[in-house]
Amino acid sequence: MKKEMKTPFKSPATVLGSEESFRLLVESLKDYAIVMLDPGGHVASWNAGAERFKGYRGEEIIGQHFSCFYPTESVQRGLPEQELNAAAKDGRFEDEGWRVRKDGKKFWANVIISALRDKDGTLRGFSKVTRDLTERKQAEEQIRQQSNEIMELSTPVMQVWQGVVVAPLIGSLDSNRTQQFMERLLNRIVETNSPVALVDITGVPTIDTQTAQHLIETISAVRLLGAQVVLTGVRPAIAQTLVHLGIDLSNIMTRASLSAGLQVALDILNLKVVRKNDSN
Amino acid sequence: MALESISVIKLKNLLLVTVPSDPDDETISALQEQVLEAMAQHEAKGLVLDISRVQTLDSFFARTVAETVQMVALMGGRTVLAGMRANVAVTATQLGLTVGNALSALDVDRALDLLNAAHSGVRHV
Amino acid sequence: MNEPQQGEFQITSENDIVMARKVVRDAATTLGFGITDVTRIVTAASELTRNIYHYAKCGVMYWRVLNQDTRVGLELTFKDSGPGIPDVERAMEPGFTTGKGLGMGLPGSKRLMNEMTIESTVGKGTTVVVRKWLKQ
Numbered sequence: 001m002k003k004e005m006k007t008p009f010k011s012p013a014t015v016l017g018s019e020e021s022f023r024l025l026v027e028s029l030k031d032y033a034i035v036m037l038d039p040g041g042h043v044a045s046w047n048a049g050a051e052r053f054k055g056y057r058g059e060e061i062i063g064q065h066f067s068c069f070y071p072t073e074s075v076q077r078g079l080p081e082q083e084l085n086a087a088a089k090d091g092r093f094e095d096e097g098w099r100v101r102k103d104g105k106k107f108w109a110n111v112i113i114s115a116l117r118d119k120d121g122t123l124r125g126f127s128k129v130t131r132d133l134t135e136r137k138q139a140e141e142q143i144r145q146q147s148n149e150i151m152e153l154s155t156p157v158m159q160v161w162q163g164v165v166v167a168p169l170i171g172s173l174d175s176n177r178t179q180q181f182m183e184r185l186l187n188r189i190v191e192t193n194s195p196v197a198l199v200d201i202t203g204v205p206t207i208d209t210q211t212a213q214h215l216i217e218t219i220s221a222v223r224l225l226g227a228q229v230v231l232t233g234v235r236p237a238i239a240q241t242l243v244h245l246g247i248d249l250s251n252i253m254t255r256a257s258l259s260a261g262l263q264v265a266l267d268i269l270n271l272k273v274v275r276k277n278d279s280n
Numbered sequence: 281m282a283l284e285s286i287s288v289i290k291l292k293n294l295l296l297v298t299v300p301s302d303p304d305d306e307t308i309s310a311l312q313e314q315v316l317e318a319m320a321q322h323e324a325k326g327l328v329l330d331i332s333r334v335q336t337l338d339s340f341f342a343r344t345v346a347e348t349v350q351m352v353a354l355m356g357g358r359t360v361l362a363g364m365r366a367n368v369a370v371t372a373t374q375l376g377l378t379v380g381n382a383l384s385a386l387d388v389d390r391a392l393d394l395l396n397a398a399h400s401g402v403r404h405v
Numbered sequence: 406m407n408e409p410q411q412g413e414f415q416i417t418s419e420n421d422i423v424m425a426r427k428v429v430r431d432a433a434t435t436l437g438f439g440i441t442d443v444t445r446i447v448t449a450a451s452e453l454t455r456n457i458y459h460y461a462k463c464g465v466m467y468w469r470v471l472n473q474d475t476r477v478g479l480e481l482t483f484k485d486s487g488p489g490i491p492d493v494e495r496a497m498e499p500g501f502t503t504g505k506g507l508g509m510g511l512p513g514s515k516r517l518m519n520e521m522t523i524e525s526t527v528g529k530g531t532t533v534v535v536r537k538w539l540k541q
């Protein structure tokens with residue numbers, strides 16, 4: 001670095017004791033882009049991480065306005081200015097979003113902009129610390145897709161006794177999942193000729209109005225076929241939410257546990273479990 | 281297309297009608313007529329509508345069935361829809377169709393059991 | 406692909422309602438829709454064909470395969486020169502009836518399909534277009 005980095009504010013003392021060592025530390029960090037902006041948002045300093053993430057070398061970017069790192073749509077919406085204003089007002093602003101490299105490629109960034117003030121409180125500029133989270137975001141996307149697939153595969157509708165099928169529901173129900181779930185459940189009911197279906201919602205973490213409506217829709221469809229649904233696994237939290245949401249399940253059989261539901265199924269089918277005689 | 285003839289079969293004091301797979305509107309209306317005539321003739325206590333072959337349940341069909349159920353009830357009988365197909369049930373629910381006070385059963389055997397049990401006073405859940 | 410990619414069907418008699426169902430069933434099945442989606446499409450077609458017969462006495466149904474980069478679908482168009490729908494928005498409300506004890510099956514058909522557009526002019530006629538996309 002040919003230029004000496006001006007330090008208009010007091011830098012914290014480091015173990016190595018000098019501002020020079022601290023400057024070297026910041027400049028050489030590759031995993032974080034640490035950039036200083038003047039109060040107008042123009043780039044005042046650059047480091048190795050910034051060069052790595054954004055592709056510009058120090059000498060070509062210093063003096064440019066930092067909005068060039070943002071996608072065009074964001075610039076049009078005034079996002080860069082909003083972020084500076086927020087940092088100036090609250091001292092700090094954190095965001096995750098798309099940023100653009102010199103070659104035009106986008107990357108997913110976590111950005112913290114801090115307002116830098118001298119001891120009089122005058123705004124001297126901003127620090128901007130950026131992390132590249134593109135890999136993490138892609139990994140998250142992949143996990144989400146895979147867990148969707150796993151959910152589909154791991155919720156088969158099982159016949160547990162003649163006349164009884166069990167359908168465990170895991171996660172929430174959107175329109176798509178409802179259609180798939182309904183088709184799977186109804187087909188199994190017809191295939192196995194089962195008049196009772198236990199729909200277990202132990203694996204549904206929270207219930208919202210949409211999921212509840214979809215459940216009710218599913219239960220209507222099962223009734224049209226000539227079978228009945230017992231909703232099982234209704235935990236206290238779910239029971240509370242359903243009542244608070246004003247959802248009327250009064251004409252649907254519900255139980256707190258799957259085993260209680262099974263008992264209801266046996267009653268409906270006029271069956272009873274009897275212990276074998278010991279004298280056998 | 282010629283009117284498909286619907287046969288109404290008497291099973292003791294119950295009636296059984298097997299609905300064809302894709303009946304036209306005229307056939308569906310004729311079904312209602314024939315059912316009511318048979319109800320009168322045999323003083324039946326119940327009607328089983330076997331819809332296990334039916335591929336499409338649209339609003340006209342559903343409305344006619346709902347009306348028929350009401351009319352049969354007025355004549356002293358209960359109606360059971362038997363054997364609805366899974367894809368038909370999914371679509372009918374999505375379309376928001378109801379079939380009035382008709383009961384449903386997975387197949388004709390269960391439908392007959394249902395009507396007989398109700399009639400003999402056995403409690404049926 | 407040698408199967409026809411489009412077709413036309415005149416609606417002039419009550420019998421045409423069930424015939425239209427068969428035409429649509431063939432087209433949807435050939436295109437590869439699963440049985441439940443076929444049922445949805447056929448049921449929507451039944452509702453919309455019946456509308457033409459009851460309100461306009463005659464009209465035409467067009468069907469065609471939609472081939473796009475990322476997806477494939479079936480489009481059905483129902484066109485008549487009948488009395489038209491004075492208030493399309495109200496007709497789309499569930500529970501709307503025209504006093505003959507008949508609803509128009511429009512909100513239901515919309516639920517069964519992926520897209521629906523309605524154009525109607527009182528005294529001139531109505532065109533309803535519905536589309537269903539194949540799940541990949």
